[in-house]
Structures are given as structure tokens and as C-alpha cells.
Amino acid sequence: MTSIPIEPKNQETLFICYGKLNPKSVVGYKYVILESSFYTSVEIQQFKENNETIFAYLSLGEVNQYSKLYDRLKSTFIGENDNWNSFLLNLDLEITTTVLAESIDEYIKLGYSGIFFDNLDNFGIHGKQTSQKNSLLAFIKNMKSQYPNHLFIQNAGLEFIDFTYPLVDAVLVESVASHFDFSTSTYQLRPEEEFKVRLETLDMIHNQYEIPVLLVEYANSQERYNCIQDRLEPSEMPYFVGTIDLQTKPNFNPIPSYAF
Secondary structure, eight states: OOOEEEOOOGGGSEEEEOSOOOGGGOOSOSEEEEOGGGOOHHHHHHHHHHSSEEEEEEESSEEETTSTTHHHHGGGOOOEETTTTEEEOOTTSHHHHHHHHHHHHHHHHHTOSEEEEEOGGGGSTTSTTGGGHHHHHHHHHHHHHHOTTSEEEEESOGGGHHHHTTTOSEEEEEOSSEEEETTTTEEEEOOHHHHHHHHHHHHHHHHHHTOOEEEEEEOSSHHHHHHHHHHHGGGTOOEEEEOTTOOSOOOOOOOOEEEO
């Protein structure tokens, strides 16, 4: 029997870009995550016409000097993330949560389907903002109560999933199959056993909490992309592969799988 090529579907669910794009260039995705401040309400509507849900990016853990939140919060920073040249927020302060809440309100009014909460791992046991964990969780709960008809995705923060799973509509996890080494600026694959453990953990979270798990991986070559696809396609988890800065639309070519 002749084999029939089948285009992989998992990577057609999720799209992320923090650079400015033509809305017409992004078509057919269930989840699209964009840099919040780049687009007008008209452009957001154009994204929504060609995709299912459009999310505004918002870090709850840190901002860089180019963020429009920087000037309002710079007197409150408690440290710095050297990997990204960004500054750590203090969610224990009312001014911080007020500014973040105002941003969310602005993005919702612009027409975004919901918000992508980045940097939740900052508040975990190994993060620099772990003492603010309760403030973080209270903020997310408050936002869900204010916008019950809008959607939220959390990035990382798996140790909080017992609390957050009723409040968010998906969990995104980075670097499950791949790994970017900031000390050497190199793209790598995770060791096979480490990859399998991570994937099994996410399968358990997906099944236990009945919540979508989305994956973001990093590659800088077609060869590395192919390796990531080979690892992730059997899992049926939606995934996106881009370069580490996520500033451009990637040009990797998916390899078709085959039915016999």
C-alpha cells in the first residue's frame, strides 16, 4: 500500500510573536499570543477574523526599559534579570497590581480575547520573587473575577496549578524538548530521559486538571526544528517552535508524517 503523507497538526494550534507583524500573515491558529502594545483595535480584529483567540502578552514578574510600564514602576523594582535586561516587579505593592490591572483593562477594551501571563516561574520556590507568591495568586484570581468571560493562559508556574487551574484556560510550558543555554547562547536538545520525564509530568497535569498544555520550543536551524518535531508529534500536544527572542515569524518547514 502506498504511504500517504499527513501534515503534522500539533504546531498549527499555537502561534507566538513579540515582534510587529502584518495581521494577514497569521492565519488558522487556535491560540495567538502577541506583544500587547504593537497593535490597534482594527489590527486586533483582523487577527481575530483569521484565528480563534488572540492573547495580549503581559509579564507579571518583570519589565524592561522599553515597556510602557517601566516609568510608572521603576521606583519599585526589587532586582534584575540579567538574561533579558529586565527588572523584577513587586506584586506586594498596590501600585504594581494597579498598573498591571489597568494594562489588562486596556488590552481587553482593545479587543484581545484574553491575557497571556508570563514569568509565573519567578514566584516559584526557586524564583527571586517567591515571597510574593500569595500576591501573585490573589491578583490572578481577582482578574478572573473581573473578566469572567475572557481567557487567560499562564506561562510556567506548575507548582501553583492546584490553585490556578480553575482560573486559566491553558498552561504554556517552554523548553520541554529543547533548551537554550544563556551562558553560551546556544540552542540544544534536552537529554532524552529528561525530556521524557518533563513530557510525562505535563501529560499528568493535562489529564488530572483537564486543561490544555501548550509547548514552546526554541531552534535556530531546520535540522534542530526537525529533531523537536520528531520528539513532540507523537505526544499530540500543541507546540510552537521559534528563535529564543520570538521576534519574527519562523520559517521552518514541518516534515509530513506518514500513514500506511
